[in-house]
Amino acid sequence: MCNHPKPERPRSIYCILPPHMLEHIAKHGDAKQREIAIDTLSTDHTMRHFRSVQAALAPRRAAPMPTAAAPSANRTIYTANHTETLPGTVVRAEGGKPVNDDAVDEAYDGLGATFDFFAAVYDRNSIDDEGLHLDATVHYGRRYDNAFWNGQQMVFGDGDGDLFNRFTVSLDVIAHELTHGVTGDEAGLVYLGQAGALNESISDVFGSLVKQYARGETASSADWLIGAGLFTSKVQGVALRSLKAPGTAYDDPVLGRDPQPATMSGYVKTSTDNGGVHTNSGIPNHAFYRAAIALGGHAWEKAGRIWYETVRDKRLKPTATFTQFARYTVANAAQFFGADERKAVHDAWAAVGIKAG
């Protein structure tokens, strides 16, 4: 991250600035600021690399004591009390009893289920694999129809009650938001264009897998929906998205029709939504679904593992394209499993119009 190509350039503040600030400087700074920011952005700005630099700078620091205890979640749920102030007031901390508030208790349980999934299946200790505490704020805003990850914590609205229920109602939505933290930590995929659509897709993939794991479902018995239960009964639709059949999740007079393509022939070029990150994510989503069905059994065991290792793959750049990501999944299928799995993943990408080598 901080290994600027020109040796005379000192380590600088740019090394610790988050990507969005670097992007801002790259756009609005003076000529020299822009040059350094673009340099830094074009290399790897992930926490993964930041930590490796930190480790190199502090070689004498004692290694942490090895521990046999399984990692455990450290959750804090806040309420914004219908304001838009973050994080708000603590309503339930780790180990606390249920507080008889659905949004609070669903967020607590959902973060726990997501933590448990990553720990048990991929031996990952929280968002940063170093036990990062999990913070979430519920009751954000008034009639607020959204949930997001602000780089540090998850935020959930209560919905307007007219189109949307509270956003903690779907476990896969909670896991989707937490996975944005994992992707930010490991791959740092920029939230724009194909890299942004991959970022979105990874959140949908692991969002769905967390739900399947909690329910003990196989690839063929899962619904592959994101956000089932989020719409009120007034909405004509079943969920936000479908990995099994992108473009079919809803068709409603107010919301419009699910715009997701399943294959590259439907790829949408747009300047809205950061270049269609929530639209074109349908393509890698469907590739994952096809790979999971072909590999059979519990989707987190093979397909999920291959995708997880790809998110962690050092070759994966923050500006990765669909094709680059696809190629690494194919390579990881061969490396972690074998020729049959390699072929299944390769064919899954081919079916959505991406040639993965």
Next chain:
Amino acid sequence: MRIDFRMDGGIAAFPGLAKPVSIDCDALPAAQTARLRTLVERAGIFGARHEPKASSSPDARAYTIAVDDGGSRGTLTVTEPIANEALRALVAELRAHADAQRRGR
């Protein structure tokens, strides 16, 4: 005074919610127009000219507000969470107007 309002992003791409909404303040009751004008002035929209940028918060929404009042005009794009209280109040008001228009009320 005319206000064009567009909501972008969020946890899913909803074509119906992403459609720009235009509010003709002259067609509103006088009290509502006055309220909107106060909010627009407090939020500092007039004279503003901000380019949209990529969000740094996955699934956060961005709002673009364009105001045209004959002689004065301005455009601003703001991404959630909105720190500025005046902007937050304006966005909340415009969201309510947009909701009402979309749902035909």
